[in-house]
Amino acid sequence: MNNIAVGIDIGGTKIAIGLIAENGEVIAKSSLKTDLSLEPGEMLGQVADVVNKLANEQGLALNQLKGIGVGAPGPLNTKTGRLTCPPNLKSWWDFPVVERLAELLPLPIRMENDATAATLAEKWVGAAQDADHFIFITISTGIGAGIYLHGKLITGSTGNAGDAGFLIVHPQGPIAKDQASGFWELLASGTAIAKQASELLGKEITSKEAFDLAAQGDPVISPLIEKVYTYIGMGCVSLINLLDPSKIVIGGGVSQVGEPLFTAVRSYVAAHALNPSGRETVIVPAKLRQDAGLIGAAALVHCNY
Numbered sequence: 001m002n003n004i005a006v007g008i009d010i011g012g013t014k015i016a017i018g019l020i021a022e023n024g025e026v027i028a029k030s031s032l033k034t035d036l037s038l039e040p041g042e043m044l045g046q047v048a049d050v051v052n053k054l055a056n057e058q059g060l061a062l063n064q065l066k067g068i069g070v071g072a073p074g075p076l077n078t079k080t081g082r083l084t085c086p087p088n089l090k091s092w093w094d095f096p097v098v099e100r101l102a103e104l105l106p107l108p109i110r111m112e113n114d115a116t117a118a119t120l121a122e123k124w125v126g127a128a129q130d131a132d133h134f135i136f137i138t139i140s141t142g143i144g145a146g147i148y149l150h151g152k153l154i155t156g157s158t159g160n161a162g163d164a165g166f167l168i169v170h171p172q173g174p175i176a177k178d179q180a181s182g183f184w185e186l187l188a189s190g191t192a193i194a195k196q197a198s199e200l201l202g203k204e205i206t207s208k209e210a211f212d213l214a215a216q217g218d219p220v221i222s223p224l225i226e227k228v229y230t231y232i233g234m235g236c237v238s239l240i241n242l243l244d245p246s247k248i249v250i251g252g253g254v255s256q257v258g259e260p261l262f263t264a265v266r267s268y269v270a271a272h273a274l275n276p277s278g279r280e281t282v283i284v285p286a287k288l289r290q291d292a293g294l295i296g297a298a299a300l301v302h303c304n305y
Contacts, residue, residue: 002066004058005301006051006107009114009293010034010072010097012088015043017050018291019058019065020298024125026291028054040095048104067108068101069300071117071293074144078111078159110300113159117296118288119146120153122249124299126287131247135239136286137164139232140252143185147243153305165189169234188231190254197221211257229261233268240269240278251286258285 009016018029030050073086081098119136122128136146143165147154165185190207197210214225266283273279
């Protein structure tokens with residue numbers, strides 16, 4: 001039986017490609033810069049070339065591979081295999097990704113939202129192996145989530161379940177598309193943190209630099225970071241009240257700040273979740289980091305969901 005899957009993680013700046021074993025081990029990997037000047041079909045042709053190269057280097061014929069898993073940014077439509085309208089991939093809008101890949105690489109193909117795929121990976125070999133009811137949240141450039149309940153991945157009717165970054169946590173929050181929104185990711189994503197911190201200091205800084213300043217007790221940035229922790233807690237409480245998970249797994253670049261974030265979020269949840277059991281929700285960092293996208297994509301092939 002074939003026990004190696006192809007993982008393809010499509011992003012706005014790069015496309016990661018890898019061969020992943022049935023135990024989650026990354027056997028070989030490579031990446032391509034996402035060239036938005038190229039037609040998507042041409043870009044996927046380059047991806048297919050990399051898949052063939054990686055397989056050849058491992059002494060594998062294409063038909064010896066189990067299948068291809070694709071993690072991609074939403075909105076998408078997993079029923080039609082198309083990327084609907086992902087903001088950072090406008091030249092790919094409505095492109096039939098699965099159909100084109102099948103022409104290039106005649107293997108079984110599954111595609112899901114990248115956060116949904118990462119959720120499955122955390123269940124497979126990550127921080128949620130012991131949980132049948134959990135939510136995975138990724139906080140980086142934006143905020144996304146995946147939902148795993150009753151031992152099954154919840155994908156929604158078109159694969160877009162888990163767009164948690166667009167929960168409203170502050171009705172008078174920042175403006176988006178000329179409308180007052182208060183979207184979660186406009187307040188607590190890495191992008192939002194960097195933007196707010198830069199405005200406060202009058203110079204450009206990164207979210208990591210903002211967290212470092214807060215750790216040093218900076219009087220201007222510290223209150224901002226405390227507010228960010230509160231917003232993250234508010235989003236978690238909304239998800240806990242709505243979905244009743246036993247565990248929340250938080251990944252993405254912002255989660256790398258570590259214990260200060262997790263302590264603050266746990267404290268907020270313990271104080272504000274509606275159900276007493278919700279206040280005891282286990283909140284932990286993601287186990288998978290660097291290759292999470294690749295492993296998540298391959299999980300779509302290796303795991304039943």
